[in-house]
Amino acid sequence: xxxxxCPHAVVRQQARRDRxxxxxxxxxxxxxxxxxxxxxxxxxxxxxxxxxxxxxxxLAESLFLNTVKYxxxxxxxxxxxxxxx
Numbered sequence: 001x002x003x004x005x006c007p008h009a010v011v012r013q014q015a016r017r018d019r020x021x022x023x024x025x026x027x028x029x030x031x032x033x034x035x036x037x038x039x040x041x042x043x044x045x046x047x048x049x050x051x052x053x054x055x056x057x058x059l060a061e062s063l064f065l066n067t068v069k070y071x072x073x074x075x076x077x078x079x080x081x082x083x084x085x
Contacts, residue, residue: 047055 050058
């Protein structure tokens, strides 16, 4: 005996799943300015156009570049400290 599922329940369930997948603005994006809200919408729109593989690739590249930038900033601060002394 097959189970009968209400089509409205299926739509509500899918909407819940979609909301769970939506990129939520983090503290970095928590900005009350018009520019901040517009930027968050643009970023979410771009992410929405990517498939899973593209999102994974982009995340990996972004994390790598952020790590390199962080390390370079630390080195730059250390070099400035050395030249002051």
